[in-house]
Amino acid sequence: MPELDDAALGRVRRRVETCWDRGALDTAVMALLKEAIDEAGEDWDRKAHRLRVLAGAAGRGLPGIWRRHNPDDPSALLLHAWSDLVQAGRQGAGIDLDATRETCRRAAELLPADPTPWTLYLAVLRLERRPSGELSAIWREIKSRDPWNREAHLQALGYLSPDECGSSSQVLDLLDSVRSAMPPNAPAAGLELTALVRSHQRAMTPGGVTALGAGEFWRRPDAVPVLDHAAHYWTSPGFLHHAQALADLNVLAYALIKAARPGDAAQALRATGGVATPWPWSADGEPLERFSHHFARAAASA
Known part of the structure; x- marks a missing residue:
């Protein structure tokens, strides 16, 4: 929607x-x-x-x-x-x-x-x-x-x-x-995480050695604190209250999946209420299918 x-x-x-x-x-x-x-x-x-x-x-x-x-x-x-x-x-x-x-x-x-x-x-x-x-x-x-x-x-x-x-x-x-x-809950709070996801997707695009090393991306010292902060705070009810908060939660869920943090990813996916956004899921295929796949797993783990 x-x-x-x-x-x-x-x-x-x-x-x-x-x-x-x-x-x-x-x-x-x-x-x-x-x-x-x-x-x-x-x-x-x-x-x-x-x-x-x-x-x-x-x-x-x-x-x-x-x-x-x-x-x-x-x-x-x-x-x-x-x-x-x-x-x-x-x-x-x-x-x-x-x-x-x-x-x-x-x-x-x-x-x-x-x-x-x-x-x-x-x-x-x-x-x-x-x-x-x-x-x-x-x-x-x-x-x-x-x-x-x-x-x-x-x-x-x-x-x-x-x-x-x-x-x-x-x-x-x-x-x-x-x-x-x-402020940590400003409407633009997702800017840095969005930049990281875009950088990660660029690293994955060429394939080969660059893509093989992309798994380490989310363990970089510039990425870990951003992801830790968002995973800890954003899923709290009412913390993000701007109009496109669900879009930022989609970005967070995607990043947590790529960072191999399934527990945190499931919490972020549940916080979306099942509302998907085209990006960033479109980088991995048909976005609604990709989101639905991960959301179903998150719901099953609740």
């Missing part, structure tokens, strides 16, 4: 998916979209989560129609921009990202306290592989509004990774810059 445990969002997502027929969009659905986005208020993590899910459900046509009907509605602008990013991320999608940047700027004018337009702007820079010098000013705008914004930190992690515009040393610089100050 892309909405994870956000039941209200799930109801809107299903309505959006079933109502869209040959470009027709009734006002009731537009009202539902607006309510779902605006209801998040200043919970910026939940707002980003809802925008991401609704952009994935709506495709490109629906947000464009909503925006044409409400050209100065900031929620319509944000959904339109996020929809552009979803479509641009798909191979061969022809999206005018200059127009998307203008949409982000307009939304930022209408929502001066909201980090979301700036986070989307960062995502545009990432897609375009823009020089890292352009990132700094946008990053300052985000951090001044929401220092531990989960979506922004993950976008920055992707941008700075050796797979995209950066390097392993730049990823380490990002982690060093936030490690000591970030």
Whole structure:
């Protein structure tokens, strides 16, 4: 369920998916979209989560129609921009990202306290592989509004990774810059573990000697304390309370399995309540099948 445990969002997502027929969009659905986005208020993590899910459900046509009907509605602008990013991320999608940047700027004018337009702007820079010098000013705008914004930190992690515009040393610089100050249960608390899992998956990709040594990865001195802390705290009821906490618990469960810690992995899997996310399980095959396999074993060991 892309909405994870956000039941209200799930109801809107299903309505959006079933109502869209040959470009027709009734006002009731537009009202539902607006309510779902605006209801998040200043919970910026939940707002980003809802925008991401609704952009994935709506495709490109629906947000464009909503925006044409409400050209100065900031929620319509944000959904339109996020929809552009979803479509641009798909191979061969022809999206005018200059127009998307203008949409982000307009939304930022209408929502001066909201980090979301700036986070989307960062995502545009990432897609375009823009020089890292352009990132700094946008990053300052985000951090001044929401220092531990989960979506922004993950976008920055992707941008700075050796797979995209950066390097392993730049990823380490990002982690060093936030490690000591970030609250342990902040929305971006999963940043370092996410970076480790991505690094582990890169090590596994080539095969051969590199992959054979990947089993030692989770015994490295930089990995052990991160995994120990997350395994100890994250599964406690209510410790993680941000909108995408279940996504971070999926990452934790995957890492614990790779680290050959079945007891801790079972506890993390049970904490997900059986809600799977595509990544990181997709690295090992069909994600729902992989998650279900491990979840069944965790349930049996309870």
